[in-house]
Structures are given as structure tokens and as C-alpha cells.
Amino acid sequence: MRDLETLVVKMEQGEFTLEESIKQFEHGIQLARSCQQALRAAEQKVLKLAGDGADEALRDFDLPEPS
Numbered sequence: 001m002r003d004l005e006t007l008v009v010k011m012e013q014g015e016f017t018l019e020e021s022i023k024q025f026e027h028g029i030q031l032a033r034s035c036q037q038a039l040r041a042a043e044q045k046v047l048k049l050a051g052d053g054a055d056e057a058l059r060d061f062d063l064p065e066p067s
Contacts, residue, residue, distance in 0.1 A: 004031040 007028050010016065016024055 001035055003032075004028055004035065007031070 005025055011021060011024060011028075
């Protein structure tokens with residue numbers, strides 16, 4: 001996640017050429033997908049540990065907005 005945040009900051013600051021920005025964007029997509037997979041895996045572990053009713057509780061849980 002930290003790598004993804006760093007990449008976004010550099011792209012917003014215009015530190016890359018257009019071609020490099022495209023490469024970095026592709027890399028950012030890969031990082032985001034990796035984060036999503038890790039989050040899904042963690043959610044499955046929580047559901048397994050918490051047992052019945054945990055799925056509904058997780059759906060109601062709001063994550064804070066990134067700053």
C-alpha cells in the first residue's frame with residue numbers, strides 16, 4: 001500500500017514522462033490488485049474465525065477514507 005501511495009504522489013507531482021507515467025500506472029494497477037487480494041484473504045480469515053453472522057457485521061463496517 002505504501003508503494004502505491006508513493007507512486008500516486010510522484011505521478012501527481014509530474015515526476016515522470018508520459019511513457020514512464022503509463023508504465024507506472026500499469027504498475028500501480030498491479031499493486032492495487034495485490035492489495036485487494038490481501039484484503040479479501042484477511043476478510044476470509046476474519047469470517048472463518050468469527051463464525052456465523054460475521055459476514056453481515058463486516059458489510060456494515062465502514063473503513064475510514066484515506067487522507
